[in-house]
Amino acid sequence: MFKKNVEILTKRIDNAFGFIFLLAIVVIIYYFFSDERFFYWAFERHQNILSWYIRPIFIIPIVVGAYLKSFSIISISIFSLFTSMFWFPVPDKVDEKVIGFLNFEKEYLTSGWTSEKITIVSVILLFFIFLIYATWKRNWILLVSVILIWAIWKVVHSIFSSGSDGTSIIKPAVIGAILCIIGVLFIKNRNKNNS
Numbered sequence: 001m002f003k004k005n006v007e008i009l010t011k012r013i014d015n016a017f018g019f020i021f022l023l024a025i026v027v028i029i030y031y032f033f034s035d036e037r038f039f040y041w042a043f044e045r046h047q048n049i050l051s052w053y054i055r056p057i058f059i060i061p062i063v064v065g066a067y068l069k070s071f072s073i074i075s076i077s078i079f080s081l082f083t084s085m086f087w088f089p090v091p092d093k094v095d096e097k098v099i100g101f102l103n104f105e106k107e108y109l110t111s112g113w114t115s116e117k118i119t120i121v122s123v124i125l126l127f128f129i130f131l132i133y134a135t136w137k138r139n140w141i142l143l144v145s146v147i148l149i150w151a152i153w154k155v156v157h158s159i160f161s162s163g164s165d166g167t168s169i170i171k172p173a174v175i176g177a178i179l180c181i182i183g184v185l186f187i188k189n190r191n192k193n194n195s
Helices: 002-034 036-046 049-057 059-068 071-086 096-109 115-136 140-194
Strands: none
Touching (some): 036 049, 036 096, 049 071, 049 140, 059 071, 059 115, 115 140
């Protein structure tokens, strides 16, 4: 009885923290798009290439959260993924392609809603849904496929949309995908050993 009560309490705490960070995600996205100063402040810091490399790595804790069926770990990880674009200071020197790609992103994000943009937002949401679903169901092949398809789509879309400036995303996307797949294989092997 005591163990069951502890499990119920733990789940309630997990759900409460998950909801708090879900709300924080909504607030930060709203603030990002509604406050011009914050928008440009964040993009100045996003010029730091470290933010490009760290963002894909947050897929690993999202997978861990889904594996543990923890709403709080998933929400905290997605919140960290979104906010990591401005964790690092403005760099002293920035590659021209990075500047070009970020200028494209700023213009794209502030140009209003189109059917294309709605489709892209839907693709992003589907990525997170499939990522969490595949992990939740322990479907490792689907999970690795989702990560690879996402990395390829990100690179192709970036190059198609912004030309040669989009090639600046290739290295972070490839390294991020490799690290995520290594993380998934580690979790899979751990699951196999525990079984």
